[in-house]
Amino acid sequence: MDPEDVPEFLDNICTQHAVTFTEQDTIRQKQALPYQSKEWDNFHTHARQSIESLHEGFKDPGTEQMELSGRRRVRGFAAAQLFITILLVNYNLRKIASFLWDEEHGTTAPTNPIMRRRDRIWDNPYTKTLARESALELQRLGKLISPLRT
Incomplete structure (x- = not known):
């Protein structure tokens, strides 16, 4: 000190x-x-x-x-x-x-998020879960945007 x-x-x-x-x-x-x-x-x-x-x-x-x-x-x-x-x-x-x-600007979640085809129609070869209907049938019913979309 x-x-x-x-x-x-x-x-x-x-x-x-x-x-x-x-x-x-x-x-x-x-x-x-x-x-x-x-x-x-x-x-x-x-x-x-x-x-x-x-x-x-x-x-x-x-x-x-x-x-x-x-x-x-x-x-x-x-x-x-x-x-x-x-x-x-x-x-x-x-x-x-x-x-x-x-x-x-605010943050908003998307109202219609894009989902993968395998999630939309429950078709996943990795987990061996297959779609109940074909992709063409889902397209005809209006449940699928495009049968070719992945």
Whole structure:
């Protein structure tokens, strides 16, 4: 410590050699929510899922690719920290832009999603489930858009 910063009367922390902690001093008792209560569990579950989602997005091979070791080749902790910081800023800006786009334009699920033929007529050679009627019969009944569509 700088001699100018030393107080006239030293506190116990500066003079004692041992410390005693009671149960009331533990971090478990100092939390905002009671430990392992329903509220505590809800909060920590949400927080854990949020951070895991961030990790998954950050490691995604389609964007920052931080899972690949070749993507992080730099020397020194400062260079690595700068590199990671730039990639995290890029990731966050992309997420914010996506959120703002969804807020402005809204997101709607397609009303008539395109289904594969094998799912529409229950014809799947891999699971050995065959269609009850032929594709031409389904076309005639109007249940199939095109008999040639796959």
